[in-house]
Amino acid sequence: MSNNRVAKALELWQKFPDNDLSRYNLAQAYFDAGDYVRAVEHLRVLCAKKSDWMVAHILLGKCSLHTGQPDEARKLIEHALQLAIAQHHDGPREELEELLKTL
Numbered sequence: 001m002s003n004n005r006v007a008k009a010l011e012l013w014q015k016f017p018d019n020d021l022s023r024y025n026l027a028q029a030y031f032d033a034g035d036y037v038r039a040v041e042h043l044r045v046l047c048a049k050k051s052d053w054m055v056a057h058i059l060l061g062k063c064s065l066h067t068g069q070p071d072e073a074r075k076l077i078e079h080a081l082q083l084a085i086a087q088h089h090d091g092p093r094e095e096l097e098e099l100l101k102t103l
Contacts, residue, residue: 005029020046024056031059036066047076054083054092061099074103 009029013022023042030039043060046053061076077096084093 003033006033006035020049020053027056027059031063034066036063039063040067052083052087054080054087054089057083058092058096065103070103074100077103 006026006029009022009026013019013026016022024046027039027042027046030036030042040060040063043056043063046056047060050056057076057080061073061080064070064073064076077099081093081096081100083089084096
């Protein structure tokens with residue numbers, strides 16, 4: 001199922017390569033399929049473009065954890081936590097605080 005989801009997300013992103021949401025959906029599909037390296041490629045672009053996009057930073061932080069980069073993950077998750085606080089997103093804030101306790 002996830003390969004089909006990746007294929008659909010990739011097709012959509014190729015149609016709309018400048019659309020940040022289609023790129024994020026592709027990164028999410030790669031992440032869910034366990035292809036963290038490909039997810040990182042797209043998430044880095046999004047995080048560089050939009051330093052305040054909390055969910056992109058969270059997912060990039062989780063990818064960094066899965067690829068054995070705990071220091072990078074900590075920086076990204078701490079940044080995402082600050083965004084969650086500033087943007088009043090309580091659910092993600094709690095999730096990020098718990099995740100930071102494990103690092």
